[in-house]
Amino acid sequence: MVNEKPIISMKKINKRFGGVKALESVNLEAYSGEVLAIVGDNGAGKSTLIKVLTGVYQPTDGTIEMDGKDLVMNSHSDAIEKGIDAVYQTLALADHLDAASNMFLGAELSKKFAGISYLDNEKMRSEAERVLKERLGVVLKNMDAPAESLSGGQRQAIAIARAVYHSDLRVLVMDEPTAALGPQETARTLKLIDTLKAQGLAIILISHSLDDVFEVSDRIHVMRRGKCAGVVKTNETDKQEVLGLIVGANKQAA
Numbered sequence: 238m239v240n241e242k243p244i245i246s247m248k249k250i251n252k253r254f255g256g257v258k259a260l261e262s263v264n265l266e267a268y269s270g271e272v273l274a275i276v277g278d279n280g281a282g283k284s285t286l287i288k289v290l291t292g293v294y295q296p297t298d299g300t301i302e303m304d305g306k307d308l309v310m311n312s313h314s315d316a317i318e319k320g321i322d323a324v325y326q327t328l329a330l331a332d333h334l335d336a337a338s339n340m341f342l343g344a345e346l347s348k349k350f351a352g353i354s355y356l357d358n359e360k361m362r363s364e365a366e367r368v369l370k371e372r373l374g375v376v377l378k379n380m381d382a383p384a385e386s387l388s389g390g391q392r393q394a395i396a397i398a399r400a401v402y403h404s405d406l407r408v409l410v411m412d413e414p415t416a417a418l419g420p421q422e423t424a425r426t427l428k429l430i431d432t433l434k435a436q437g438l439a440i441i442l443i444s445h446s447l448d449d450v451f452e453v454s455d456r457i458h459v460m461r462r463g464k465c466a467g468v469v470k471t472n473e474t475d476k477q478e479v480l481g482l483i484v485g486a487n488k489q490a491a
């Protein structure tokens with residue numbers, strides 16, 4: 238572990254939807270410079286857990302601390318303001334817009350000339366190019382290409398660049414980032430995760446692919462039926478043990 242103290246500490250989080258207990262007393266810690274994988278069957282509570290962490294849902298009970306201080310979020314914008322953001326498998330890019338327009342959608346840069354405000358397209362483009370290259374190591378051959386013509390990995394890079402640019406990003410949640418990608422794009426995305434980790438981000442990776450999880454994660458947090466079934470260090474476990482935790486075949490204290 239790079240840092241001893243967690244950036245994020247979720248404590249005894251409960252989340253109920255009517256009679257459904259989606260999360261029951263879940264603890265989670267995320268550290269700077271670390272990839273924490275979250276795995277579990279469908280319905281185990283993974284998405285609910287990260288929606289609580291990203292301010293989309295408010296927990297029924299439990300607390301979240303950031304740098305040891307209570308963190309109360311009433312919306313996803315509160316989370317972004319604190320440097321917590323998420324990118325989803327269904328990438329919310331505008332298909333007909335290029336990389337820069339997508340990165341600055343709703344937060345366009347402008348310049349003033351003779352008292353009139355204009356979109357600063359040149360600056361948006363150079364900033365988009367810079368962030369993609371400097372933070373993500375990604376160079377797009379054609380910055381004018383509409384998002385729909387780009388590969389899954391490139392689209393993901395744009396979504397991440399947007400998150401990186403618009404906040405002092407410290408915690409990045411990725412929900413199934415490789416689910417729709419081929420092997421080559423998957424390899425690129427895993428490399429990108431390593432790049433961000435090296436910059437000190439805390440990465441939380443939700444994935445169904447144990448191959449990906451074992452390749453990039455430092456720790457694995459297993460969810461099962463709304464509870465944490467165990468947290469294991471990746472280099473101290475194997476797929477069989479993790480699968481056992483996912484299906485509840487072996488018992489391990491969380």
Ligand SMILES: Nc1ncnc2c1ncn2[C@@H]1O[C@H](COP(=O)(O)OP(=O)(O)O)[C@@H](O)[C@H]1O
Pocket residue numbers: 254257258259277278279280281282283284285286
């Ligand atoms: N908005 C919601 N309303 C009611 N029940 C929900 C809602 N979101 C999730 N659930 C329930 O909570 C449980 C956990 O779901 P989810 O967090 O989506 O699991 P996962 O992401 O691991 O597949 C499931 O039983 C699911 O049906």
Ligand SMILES: [Mg+2]
Pocket residue numbers: 283284285
């Ligand atoms: Mg889910």
